[in-house]
Amino acid sequence: EVQVLESGGGLVQPGGSLRLSCAASGFTFSNYAMSWVRQAPGKGLEWVSVLSNSGDSTYYADSVKGRFTISRDNSKNTLYLQMNSLTVEDSAIYYCAKNRGVTRYSSLDYWGQGTLVTVSS
Amino acid sequence: DIVMTQSPDSLAVSLGERATINCKSSQSVLYSSNNKNYLGWYQQKPGQPPKLLIYWASTRESGVPDRFSGSGSGTDFSLTISSLQAEDVAVYYCQQYESLPFTFGPGTKVDIK
Numbered sequence: 001e002v003q004v005l006e007s008g009g010g011l012v013q014p015g016g017s018l019r020l021s022c023a024a025s026g027f028t029f030s031n032y033a034m035s036w037v038r039q040a041p042g043k044g045l046e047w048v049s050v051l052s053n054s055g056d057s058t059y060y061a062d063s064v065k066g067r068f069t070i071s072r073d074n075s076k077n078t079l080y081l082q083m084n085s086l087t088v089e090d091s092a093i094y095y096c097a098k099n100r101g102v103t104r105y106s107s108l109d110y111w112g113q114g115t116l117v118t119v120s121s
Numbered sequence: 122d123i124v125m126t127q128s129p130d131s132l133a134v135s136l137g138e139r140a141t142i143n144c145k146s147s148q149s150v151l152y153s154s155n156n157k158n159y160l161g162w163y164q165q166k167p168g169q170p171p172k173l174l175i176y177w178a179s180t181r182e183s184g185v186p187d188r189f190s191g192s193g194s195g196t197d198f199s200l201t202i203s204s205l206q207a208e209d210v211a212v213y214y215c216q217q218y219e220s221l222p223f224t225f226g227p228g229t230k231v232d233i234k
Contacts, residue, residue, distance in 0.1 A: 107161035
């Protein structure tokens with residue numbers, strides 16, 4: 001059974017940092033691109049970032065570019081999102097999602113339950 | 122960036138009736154090299170993560186009931202629920218994955234009338 005499980009969310013002050021993790025199981029992790037999507041409370045979905053299966057190709061939404069870094073450890077079946085210089089606008093549930101394909105140009109077929117990030121003083 | 126719009130914002134349909142949600146992209150998401158539309162539909166129920174229903178605009182994900190169908194090409198797409206069930210109450214999102222940054226529509230809330 002495919003599972004993705006996020007962790008690392010919490011309360012952080014503006015300007016602070018947080019590292020999210022996403023543990024994957026039930027599929028060959030190194031064969032698939034992986035993504036992060038966020039959802040502010042009561043709002044719609046916002047695509048954040050995607051990483052190729054090998055980890056050598058990344059892309060970010062303009063809203064997080066230069067502040068967030070996506071990475072993966074295929075030996076640990078884990079995806080990461082390093083978030084720096086956080087602002088209140090970054091407060092959201094962060095979902096880790098498996099891409100359907102090797103490439104980033106694919107839909108998201110499995111989603112975690114999400115981890116809540118709250119940026120507040 | 123490709124802007125995705127959805128209509129209506131919300132709709133209420135009687136049980137067993139048809140529900141249709143529209144999605145429009147600001148530029149074509151049809152990739153000419155493989156003739157595929159890079160468009161997906163997701164269902165999100167309250168308190169749950171999104172669930173993939175449809176990919177390539179019209180291919181139903183495994184396990185998704187056949188009352189859900191997707192259609193359209195280029196810039197105009199639709200998701201149809203042929204016979205609305207109580208468990209279909211949710212917000213539905215379209216997403217394009219043809220051009221980075223990938224973008225979602227604002228969502229359409231479906232309720233029972």
